[in-house]
Amino acid sequence: MYPRHRSTAAAALVAFLSAAVPVRAQSAPANPTAPPTREVVDEIGRTVRIPQPVRRIVSLAPSLTETIYALRLQDRLVGDTDYCDYPPDAQKKTKVGGAVNPSLEMIASLHPDLVLVTKSLNLPETVQSLAELGIPSYATDPHTIADIIASTKKLAEVLGAPEAGTSVAADMQEHLAGLQSRLGDLPPKRVLFVVWTQPLISIGRNTFLADALLHAGAVSIVDSAQNWPQVNLEEVARLQPDYLIFAESHSEAAPRVVETLATLPGWKILNAVSNRRYAIVSDAVNRPAPRIVSAIEDLARQLHPQAFEEKPGDAKEKSEKESHGPPQPHSRSFLAQASPRCPRPIPAGASACGR
Numbered sequence: 488m489y490p491r492h493r494s495t496a497a498a499a500l501v502a503f504l505s506a507a508v509p510v511r512a513q514s515a516p517a518n519p520t521a522p523p524t525r526e527v528v529d530e531i532g533r534t535v536r537i538p539q540p541v542r543r544i545v546s547l548a549p550s551l552t553e554t555i556y557a558l559r560l561q562d563r564l565v566g567d568t569d570y571c572d573y574p575p576d577a578q579k580k581t582k583v584g585g586a587v588n589p590s591l592e593m594i595a596s597l598h599p600d601l602v603l604v605t606k607s608l609n610l611p612e613t614v615q616s617l618a619e620l621g622i623p624s625y626a627t628d629p630h631t632i633a634d635i636i637a638s639t640k641k642l643a644e645v646l647g648a649p650e651a652g653t654s655v656a657a658d659m660q661e662h663l664a665g666l667q668s669r670l671g672d673l674p675p676k677r678v679l680f681v682v683w684t685q686p687l688i689s690i691g692r693n694t695f696l697a698d699a700l701l702h703a704g705a706v707s708i709v710d711s712a713q714n715w716p717q718v719n720l721e722e723v724a725r726l727q728p729d730y731l732i733f734a735e736s737h738s739e740a741a742p743r744v745v746e747t748l749a750t751l752p753g754w755k756i757l758n759a760v761s762n763r764r765y766a767i768v769s770d771a772v773n774r775p776a777p778r779i780v781s782a783i784e785d786l787a788r789q790l791h792p793q794a795f796e797e798k799p800g801d802a803k804e805k806s807e808k809e810s811h812g813p814p815q816p817h818s819r820s821f822l823a824q825a826s827p828r829c830p831r832p833i834p835a836g837a838s839a840c841g842r
Contacts, residue, residue, distance in 0.1 A: 527645050530628040530638060531606050537623050538600045541646050545599040547586050548608050550842050551627065551642075552577050553776035555603075558643050558651040566597045573771075573778075586842070591616055601625055603642075605775075608842040629775045631698040632783070636660060639777055655777050662780045663702060666787055669794040670704045676790045678705045678766075679718075679728040679759070684744060687718045695775050703786040704794075705730070720753040730790060731759050735770040766790060774842060 524536040545566040546552040552571040555564050566581040568589065581597060584590040586608045594602060594617070602617055606628040617624045625645060629635045636656045643652025678700060682688040690696045691711045700707055708726045709718055731745070745765055748754035755761060766789040772782035788795050 527625070529626045530641075531626045533626065535623050535625055537625070537645065539647075541600045543597065543599045543601075544646070545583060545594055545597055545602045546571060547583070547589055547602060547613070548605040548842050549573065549586075550774040550776040551603040551605060552580075553774060553778055554639055554642060557639070557655050557777040558646070558648055560643075560646060560648055560651070563646070565599060566594065589613060591620065595620055595622065601646075603627070605842055627775075629695055630693060631695055632663070632702055632779070635695060635775045635777075635779060638775070659777055659780050662784060666702065666784055670787060670791060671794070673704055673791055673794060675701070675704050675706045676729045677708050677726070678730045678732050678790075679708055679723060680732045682715060682734075684748070687720055687723070688715055689718045690714070691716055695779075696772065699772055699779060699783050700732075700786075703783045704791050705732075705786070724753055724756050727757065728759050729764065731757075731765040732786070733765060733767050734773055735767060 522538045525539050526534055526536050528534050542563055543565045544555065544560070544563045546555060546564060547568055549568065549571045552564065552567045553573055555561055556574055556577065561576065564577075564580055566583045567577060568586050569582050569584060570586065571577045571580065571582075581593070583593045583597070587610060591613075599622060602622055602624040604614060604624050604626045606626055609626075614624050614626065625642070627638045627642065629638045636659050639659070640649075640652040640656045643649055643655070680690045680696060680700065682690060689709045689711075690707060691709070691714045692707070693712065694714050697707050708723070708728045709716060733744070745760060745763060748757075748760050759765065766786060768786045768789075769778075769782040771778040772786070
């Protein structure tokens with residue numbers, strides 16, 4: 488869970504800002520001239536009073552910034568973090584610092600109606616400080632791909648754009664259903680998702696990454712209750728994964744890493760290393776946002792190429808579909824775009840800018 492201590496400096500900053508920034512509807516007494524508010528329950532169970540309509544948003548997580556763009560609500564996004572780098576336009580937004588240590592002064596200066604946070608990345612001290620400033624925050628907490636879809640729909644509804652949420656969610660579900668149809672009853676590949684090599688860190692069974700692997704026709708050989716467990720190489724050698732999987736932030740280094748691993752004791756006895764069986768997946772897989780579906784599809788293609796071989800009649804069917812015009816759902820082009828690399832420090836949180 489979250490740490491409970493708060494620094495003296497942070498407390499002093501909150502006190503200073505409290506004197507300078509008007510208290511918002513979340514904590515202010517009834518005021519007939521105040522904007523209307525709406526009560527919602529966020530994904531960690533807090534009841535939050537949000538000004539209506541929500542016109543100014545600050546995002547404190549890359550995944551939330553991506554979701555705002557997928558919903559086509561980016562015109563309302565007035566600020567985000569230093570690590571919010573996708574899509575490229577997000578880099579032009581006013582930066583409020585890191586997800587773990589955002590500038591409260593900068594956030595307050597943007598006069599947001601709502602700040603978006605995520606439980607897995609942002610600290611409770613940040614949420615508490617925002618509340619003391621009277622700035623409402625809404626928290627997300629997805630743990631599976633189904634949770635990400637549901638979270639996207641709910642966030643869209645909270646922001647007053649339910650139709651966009653329904654469209655994006657339907658598009659994600661359509662892609663996943665099509666993928667499941669292709670994979671059918673193919674046996675899953677046993678994989679090791681490599682978050683870091685020295686020390687060797689992978690993913691736990693309760694992460695959305697582990698669920699993403701399942702959707703891609705894979706299963707992690709690591710069965711740990713920890714989200715980012717340090718893994719014993721001898722145990723990996725005993726289990727012999729079919730594939731090693733690297734996220735795109737290490738894509739250029741992955742071939743060199745595999746070549747280096749092939750010379751090291753322990754690693755070189757892994758069949759996946761000696762046979763150079765590894766997959767490189769988009770860094771979108773690290774972010775619980777709509778674009779994760781494209782990463783899942785790409786990984787499935789690498790692990791199960793036979794499921795994507797074109798069959799007689801497929802080309803004709805594809806041509807007929809294209810003749811009816813481009814697809815309409817909001818997120819189609821957003822899901823299909825490639826991901827930039829994310830220069831984040833790992834391990835520590837093992838996903839410092841990925842969320």
